[in-house]
Amino acid sequence: MNVALITARGGSKGLPGKNIALLNGKPLIVWTILAAQKAASVDAVYVSTEDQAIADISQQAGAQVIPRPAELAQDDTSSEPVIAHAINYLKKQSLNLNSVTLLQPTSPLRSAQHIDEAYRIYADSDASCVLSVIEPVHSAAKAYKLNSDGSLSGLLSLDAPYMRRQDLPRTVHPNGAIYIFSTAAFEAGGGIPRQNVYPYIMSEEASVDIDRASDLQLAEQIMEKTQHG
DSSP states (O other): EEEEEEESSSSSSTTTTTTGGTTTEEEEEEEHHHHHHOOOOOOOEEEEESSSHHHHHHHTTTTTTEOOOOOGTTOOOOOHHHHHHHHHHHHHOOOOOOOEEEEHHHHHHHHHHHHHHHHHHHHHHHHHHHEEEOHHHHHHHHOOEETTTTTTTEESOOOOOGGGGSSSOOOOEEEEEEEEHHHHHHHTTTTTOOOSEEEEOOTTTOOOOOSHHHHHHHHHHHHHHHOOO
């Protein structure tokens, strides 16, 4: 069984109440719930939250809710303890949980098609984890790191920042929209697998992450363009 897990806490400093802020007439989290429900690879959709308003909206949209303890909904809480709590909760429901598709509610332009394409890579590659990424215009291979003495050196190697992009390895960075991983691998390593990980490349437009009010406006513009395009 492959379960979609949407993690959504109530607190948000950048945009208060952002997980239920309206986007194109629907609360933000509903776009992710709908995408998960439409994905052929997803067997059930769960939302982990400590917030009653998020829980109510999620249930109205057809998702099941995992009640999250308040101590796992702090500003400094990382996602992995939240995932571990959700897996334990679902196991107690006697679910045969083979894999988890982790979806952040702040990626409203990630579609059912994206989820299914990522899952296909997961299944075909026999991966421990597949994560969605974008390939930036400026290669991370040319990046510098700031040393403790205030000097710079190439992040990848001393020569890398001065080499042609074509001569460097391709680099990508995660957009946070999709993580698909084996439950067994998560439990064995105590977190999202770090090895046998494969990428699912998404466009920059589809990767919009809602953090501020201006991001909501951008997402609405892209949605309108896509619908009328």
